[in-house]
Amino acid sequence: MNKLAIMGAMEEEIEPLLEYFDDIKVTEYADNKYYEVNLDGLEVVIAYSKIGKVFASLTASTMIEKFGCDTLLFSGVAGAVNSELKIGDLVIADKLCQHDLDIVAFGHPYGYVPGGKVFVDTSKEIREVAKKVALENDIKVLEGTIATGDQFVNSVERKDFILDTFKADALEMEGASVAVICDALNVPCFILRAISDSADHSADFDFDEFLKSSAKISADYVIKIAKALQNK
Ligand code: ADE
Numbered sequence: 001m002n003k004l005a006i007m008g009a010m011e012e013e014i015e016p017l018l019e020y021f022d023d024i025k026v027t028e029y030a031d032n033k034y035y036e037v038n039l040d041g042l043e044v045v046i047a048y049s050k051i052g053k054v055f056a057s058l059t060a061s062t063m064i065e066k067f068g069c070d071t072l073l074f075s076g077v078a079g080a081v082n083s084e085l086k087i088g089d090l091v092i093a094d095k096l097c098q099h100d101l102d103i104v105a106f107g108h109p110y111g112y113v114p115g116g117k118v119f120v121d122t123s124k125e126i127r128e129v130a131k132k133v134a135l136e137n138d139i140k141v142l143e144g145t146i147a148t149g150d151q152f153v154n155s156v157e158r159k160d161f162i163l164d165t166f167k168a169d170a171l172e173m174e175g176a177s178v179a180v181i182c183d184a185l186n187v188p189c190f191i192l193r194a195i196s197d198s199a200d201h202s203a204d205f206d207f208d209e210f211l212k213s214s215a216k217i218s219a220d221y222v223i224k225i226a227k228a229l230q231n232k
Helices: 011-018 053-065 124-136 156-166 175-184 203-230
Strands: 003-008 025-029 032-039 042-048 071-080 090-098 141-148 170-172 189-197
Touching: 003 011, 003 053, 003 203, 011 032, 011 042, 011 071, 011 203, 032 053, 032 203, 042 053, 042 203, 053 071, 053 175, 071 175, 071 203, 090 124, 090 175, 090 203, 124 141, 124 189, 124 203, 141 156, 141 175, 170 189, 175 189, 189 203
Parallel strands: 003 042, 003 071, 071 189, 090 141, 141 170
Antiparallel strands: 025 032, 032 042, 071 170, 090 189
16 A cells, blocks of 8 residues: 545545644646655545545546545445434445446346446455454444445335345445446555444434544544555
């Protein structure tokens, strides 16, 4: 690993990351800001993309192609689909899908377009490091499927569709698009989320209430993972 990208979608998701660093170089590019820092000798680029798959794809591509990042970690919050998951719980994606990708009219499964695949895998190697870090620090994590779509889900009906169709554990609005970019560009990818809500009727209220605290839980863990990757 030469240069590490750590991205979030919202400013609140990277604020607790930036707090770790005193010396930050800010570069403006493509209508966004990129924060270059040094983590114990490792070059790291941090950015938040703005919400949704298009902005997330642009930021991931920029971090890889313009800034030369060769490993990417995503940190942020998600809605719970798996009923075992409570607010603040951590989820590591072993695979991700786009729940709103729909050409079912042509006989294809949900989440599939020709040339693509329904599920994109993340880096097994980084997941193993992350699980070791969790064990050593007494952090509880669930490894599972994350479903991504350009919609904030606050209905049990939509959530049940995502559970039934993709067997997802959590849902959010960027992860799968970042995983697709990394897969295409051969960059090891790791997607981490802490639960902020349960994607049901009270999701908007819970999201506002728990965005910051859950974003911090995710950020603190991702920094530990970055350090472990650096020392590998
Ligand atoms: N991120 C966090 N909670 C979410 C929700 N309910 N829907 C979409 N993205 C989310």
